[in-house]
Amino acid sequence: MYKLNIRKGMTEEEIDVAVNQALNMMTLKEKVATMSGNNFYLLLLKDHKFGVRAYPGGGVKRLNIPPFLFTDGPKGVSIPGSTCFPVPMARGASWDILLEEKIGEIMGKEARAQGANLFGGVCINLLRHPAWGRAQETFGEDPFHIGEFGAAIIRGVQKHNVMATVKHYAANSIEYSRFKVNVQISERTLREVYLPHFKRCIEDGCATVMSAYNKVRGEYCGHNSYLLRDILKGEWGFDGFVHSDWMNGLRDTIKGISGGLDVEMPRAKYYGRKLEKAVKLGKVPLNLVDDSVRRILRTTLKFTTKEDPLKYDSDVIGCDDHVKLAREVAEKSMVLLKNQDKLLPFNMDEIDTIAVLGHLADKKNTGDHGSSHVRQKNIITPLQGIKNSVGNKVNVIHNEGNDIDIAQQIAQSVDSVVVIVGYTSKDEGEYIPHISKGLGDRTNLTLKEDDIKLIDAVTKVNKKCVVVLVGGSAIIMEEWKGKVPSILMAWYSGMEGGNALANILFGKVNPSGKLPFTIPKDQAHLPYFDIYIDEIEYGYYHGYTLMEKENIDPAFPFGFGLSYTEYSYKNIRVESTDEKIIVNVDVSNIGAIAGEEIVQLYVGFENSSVDRPIKLLRGFKRVSLNPNETKTVSIEVKKKDFAWYNPDNRVWEVENIEYAIYIGSSSKNEDLLTTQISL
Numbered sequence: 001m002y003k004l005n006i007r008k009g010m011t012e013e014e015i016d017v018a019v020n021q022a023l024n025m026m027t028l029k030e031k032v033a034t035m036s037g038n039n040f041y042l043l044l045l046k047d048h049k050f051g052v053r054a055y056p057g058g059g060v061k062r063l064n065i066p067p068f069l070f071t072d073g074p075k076g077v078s079i080p081g082s083t084c085f086p087v088p089m090a091r092g093a094s095w096d097i098l099l100e101e102k103i104g105e106i107m108g109k110e111a112r113a114q115g116a117n118l119f120g121g122v123c124i125n126l127l128r129h130p131a132w133g134r135a136q137e138t139f140g141e142d143p144f145h146i147g148e149f150g151a152a153i154i155r156g157v158q159k160h161n162v163m164a165t166v167k168h169y170a171a172n173s174i175e176y177s178r179f180k181v182n183v184q185i186s187e188r189t190l191r192e193v194y195l196p197h198f199k200r201c202i203e204d205g206c207a208t209v210m211s212a213y214n215k216v217r218g219e220y221c222g223h224n225s226y227l228l229r230d231i232l233k234g235e236w237g238f239d240g241f242v243h244s245d246w247m248n249g250l251r252d253t254i255k256g257i258s259g260g261l262d263v264e265m266p267r268a269k270y271y272g273r274k275l276e277k278a279v280k281l282g283k284v285p286l287n288l289v290d291d292s293v294r295r296i297l298r299t300t301l302k303f304t305t306k307e308d309p310l311k312y313d314s315d316v317i318g319c320d321d322h323v324k325l326a327r328e329v330a331e332k333s334m335v336l337l338k339n340q341d342k343l344l345p346f347n348m349d350e351i352d353t354i355a356v357l358g359h360l361a362d363k364k365n366t367g368d369h370g371s372s373h374v375r376q377k378n379i380i381t382p383l384q385g386i387k388n389s390v391g392n393k394v395n396v397i398h399n400e401g402n403d404i405d406i407a408q409q410i411a412q413s414v415d416s417v418v419v420i421v422g423y424t425s426k427d428e429g430e431y432i433p434h435i436s437k438g439l440g441d442r443t444n445l446t447l448k449e450d451d452i453k454l455i456d457a458v459t460k461v462n463k464k465c466v467v468v469l470v471g472g473s474a475i476i477m478e479e480w481k482g483k484v485p486s487i488l489m490a491w492y493s494g495m496e497g498g499n500a501l502a503n504i505l506f507g508k509v510n511p512s513g514k515l516p517f518t519i520p521k522d523q524a525h526l527p528y529f530d531i532y533i534d535e536i537e538y539g540y541y542h543g544y545t546l547m548e549k550e551n552i553d554p555a556f557p558f559g560f561g562l563s564y565t566e567y568s569y570k571n572i573r574v575e576s577t578d579e580k581i582i583v584n585v586d587v588s589n590i591g592a593i594a595g596e597e598i599v600q601l602y603v604g605f606e607n608s609s610v611d612r613p614i615k616l617l618r619g620f621k622r623v624s625l626n627p628n629e630t631k632t633v634s635i636e637v638k639k640k641d642f643a644w645y646n647p648d649n650r651v652w653e654v655e656n657i658e659y660a661i662y663i664g665s666s667s668k669n670e671d672l673l674t675t676q677i678s679l
């Protein structure tokens with residue numbers, strides 16, 4: 001039997017030749033067989049559990065063409081034993097692109113060691129509203145920031161010849177109604193707010209795209225030829241393949257293939273035999289099938305025939321180096337929101353007894369238990385982390401706080417208190433019908449009543465109290481914020497989260513994370529959100545752009561986060577070349593300890609002749625500074641990134657006006673230096 005000469009080290013030309021040969025040799029049945037996942041239910045029956053292996057699809061055995069093998073993410077490879085990192089929202093708060101690329105590399109290595117070559121762990125949907133159940137799976141509310149993170153993890157994963165999948169394309173930002181909701185959206189909003197991060201990832205070479213379940217402008221995303229054919233494959237020149245989301249991401253054979261969906265996951269329901277029949281009946285032109293097959297084969301071969309930089313033995317899975325990085329990431333992502341009278345860091349020499357209270361104090365809580373769940377047993381809880389850190393030096397008293405009076409008595413009897421409260425996978429996460437324990441989306445943005453009562457009781461008797469929040473996005477804190485001296489957003493911080501938390505509480509690590517979203521004072525300051533809704537309009541403004549436009553003061557602004565040291569900014573200056581502007585600023589550490597500062601650059605559009613946000617993030621950099629050290633931080637912005645999308649002539653336009661340039665430590669005006677530049 002003839003087999004193609006498929007081998008390591010093939011050039012792109014050789015791959016193209018092989019794919020052409022394959023297309024000539026394949027029967028229609030074989031062609032449609034490559035266009036879906038296969039054996040999914042058989043494997044599930046065998047395993048009794050989802051996500052414990054890589055799921056195959058594509059491939060032509062007869063011709064030596066390997067299958068793609070899918071595994072989920074995004075807080076780690078979901079196959080058991082993998083390193084469990086902090087959730088992407090936490091990582092978004094690190095603003096550390098190099099670190100994200102390293103995380104991607106680890107995920108790539110662990111995916112390979114577990115037999116996977118297609119990684120569904122790049123979720124970059126925009127955080128439009130903090131109640132979204134899967135907020136934790138994305139990186140934040142700002143398209144520029146999310147795009148940088150998405151591109152970084154993709155670069156890392158793909159270095160190890162794993163095809164990354166960017167998901168869920170597009171406008172997927174409500175969980176409970178994700179299977180039906182129709183998102184109405186203007187052209188400008190789509191182009192400027194909901195798509196730029198996808199475009200960024202495609203430009204950086206992302207191999208595959210997962211279409212979303214929801215509809216955009218009346219058409220399911222898996223059938224949506226405007227999104228898939230016109231924009232993604234047409235305008236952006238995407239040459240990889242698009243696969244459906246898993247439960248009902250494809251609902252119609254002809255609509256799917258005409259819309260531009262190449263692969264039905266996880267099995268052939270509308271493709272397979274139905275697609276074969278539709279071609280035979282002349283309802284689907286063969287060239288559409290050939291185009292999809294070409295994309296699938298080319299992409300799979302491109303990745304599977306590339307020489308590997310490493311060997312991927314099973315001992316890389318969850319190895320010490322990876323776990324260590326998970327801790328570093330957790331440390332860099334926690335955000336200190338309040339630190340009155342410099343309560344933190346706690347000094348171990350001055351504390352005899354500390355109380356660790358709250359229902360999450362000793363909970364192994366890494367967030368969502370849906371497709372993003374990483375089955376990892378070695379999770380350090382906050383209590384364990386604190387005990388590891390203090391050893392015999394400090395007496396640790398743990399209480400879940402179920403009986404408020406007892407918790408209060410404990411708080412009264414100790415030197416300092418840490419209250420650990422917030423959410424678990426039951427409160428927010430992926431909604432899987434008949435399986436999920438909750439609705440996916442949050443129905444409330446505040447803490448639970450019992451948590452608030454605990455905070456009230458404790459702060460009445462002990463002023464040395466820090467509240468540690470666990471969750472995947474904004475929590476409204478107005479009811480209790482004023483009573484607590486210190487607040488730390490700790491996120492779902494992965495398998496090493498407890499150790500990272502202790503390192504921050506006791507000053508071994510100086511906190512440096514900054515919010516990748518705005519925390520409002522009131523739910524009324526957010527865009528309209530309804531988890532049961534059939535149709536919703538996604539407007540041009542959300543998050544900081546909405547609050548700035550409407551002049552609403554947030555509880556904590558986008559980009560905000562405190563440190564145990566202080567930084568000062570001086571001497572903003574801007575240079576301009578044909579393609580870009582370069583903004584320089586001198587940043588100094590004026591406090592007593594070393595730290596890392598996240599410098600943010602925003603462009604202001606007040607002189608625009610069209611309606612535009614007051615300002616938009618267009619660059620950021622993490623910089624480490626010793627006490628008394630000053631560094632010049634230089635951030636570049638491409639001139640094309642000043643553009644708006646003109647829906648009349650369908651082009652991106654850069655206005656020749658004067659723009660404001662802001663640089664500083666958060667999106668709040670008081671935290672920014674400003675100057676102007678004319679383009």
Ligand code: BGC
Nearest residue numbers: 072120167168245246247371
């Ligand atoms: C989720 C995807 C996931 C897929 C496979 C879907 O329900 O929306 O994010 O990759 O399942 O687990």
